[in-house]
Amino acid sequence: MAIGRPDWHSITTISGKYEDDFKPILLDSEGNLITHLRGWYGGASKDILLDAQGRIVAYLVGNLGGTPTPVALGTDGKIITVMQGDTGVVLKTVKVDGDGRMIGVMTGDFAGAVKTIALDTAGNMKANLVVQDLARLIMRVSQGPILEGDLGHVFGGVGSADILDISGAGTILGGFLMHTTGASHRTCSVRMSIDGEDFTTRKFETMMDYNTTDLYALPTRIIHYDDDNYRYIIGFVYGWSFDTGFKVRFSEAVGASTTVGAIYYSLIT
Numbered sequence: 001m002a003i004g005r006p007d008w009h010s011i012t013t014i015s016g017k018y019e020d021d022f023k024p025i026l027l028d029s030e031g032n033l034i035t036h037l038r039g040w041y042g043g044a045s046k047d048i049l050l051d052a053q054g055r056i057v058a059y060l061v062g063n064l065g066g067t068p069t070p071v072a073l074g075t076d077g078k079i080i081t082v083m084q085g086d087t088g089v090v091l092k093t094v095k096v097d098g099d100g101r102m103i104g105v106m107t108g109d110f111a112g113a114v115k116t117i118a119l120d121t122a123g124n125m126k127a128n129l130v131v132q133d134l135a136r137l138i139m140r141v142s143q144g145p146i147l148e149g150d151l152g153h154v155f156g157g158v159g160s161a162d163i164l165d166i167s168g169a170g171t172i173l174g175g176f177l178m179h180t181t182g183a184s185h186r187t188c189s190v191r192m193s194i195d196g197e198d199f200t201t202r203k204f205e206t207m208m209d210y211n212t213t214d215l216y217a218l219p220t221r222i223i224h225y226d227d228d229n230y231r232y233i234i235g236f237v238y239g240w241s242f243d244t245g246f247k248v249r250f251s252e253a254v255g256a257s258t259t260v261g262a263i264y265y266s267l268i269t
Contacts (some may be wrong), residue, residue, distance in 0.1 A: 170242060171266055190220055
């Protein structure tokens with residue numbers, strides 16, 4: 001055939017109507033469709049422009065109060081954007097500094113009123129912690145008043161008894177227990193329980209032998225040991241904290257005796 005293709009190939013010429021005439025639709029050397037793009041503006045057909053790289057040249061407009069307004073570009077072709085925020089009454093333009101960083105005014109709620117967060121001259125945020133405007137931060141544990149737990153108990157014979165039972169969370173501030181009898185009771189002992197965990201101290205005589213008279217030698221320490229007049233005094237170390245409860249249990253190993261004393265503590269409020 002004259003077209004230079006095998007007989008089974010079909011050749012089609014596509015035409016389009018231009019005014020009252022038909023025009024063949026053009027292809028480039030690679031077979032790509034050549035298109036003349038147009039748009040409608042102001043009641044007339046306008047050519048869509050391309051740049052030297054074949055990209056569509058766009059003229060962007062936005063709606064400003066019902067009026068079409070051109071979108072501004074910088075010298076590098078970037079869209080220039082003015083950001084605004086709603087104050088609840090009017091729109092306000094968001095400010096930036098000389099480096100283009102957004103400037104923000106931080107506020108917080110104070111007694112139902114909005115207050116601006118203050119900065120110093122170096123730009124550091126000022127903080128008034130716990131209503132203390134001090135050069136240094138002073139901290140203290142806020143607990144309830146000092147309470148006294150009575151350790152008085154009378155034993156009629158050998159046995160053990162909880163002589164103090166505190167419920168709640170708090171801190172032990174110190175205390176003492178004096179044990180008096182009519183005979184040597186150096187084998188008696190005291191046991192503390194903190195949050196359900198028991199801690200058994202040594203017997204009076206063992207604590208004396210180990211010289212546990214220093215403040216933090218044990219949770220309890222020997223203050224006075226008189227095995228001639230049968231008087232024994234134990235001191236309770238301060239600073240022990242508890243979350244659910246604190247107990248003192250005395251174990252009488254000999255016979256009739258009396259305990260007196262007190263634990264001083266505070267509960268977290």
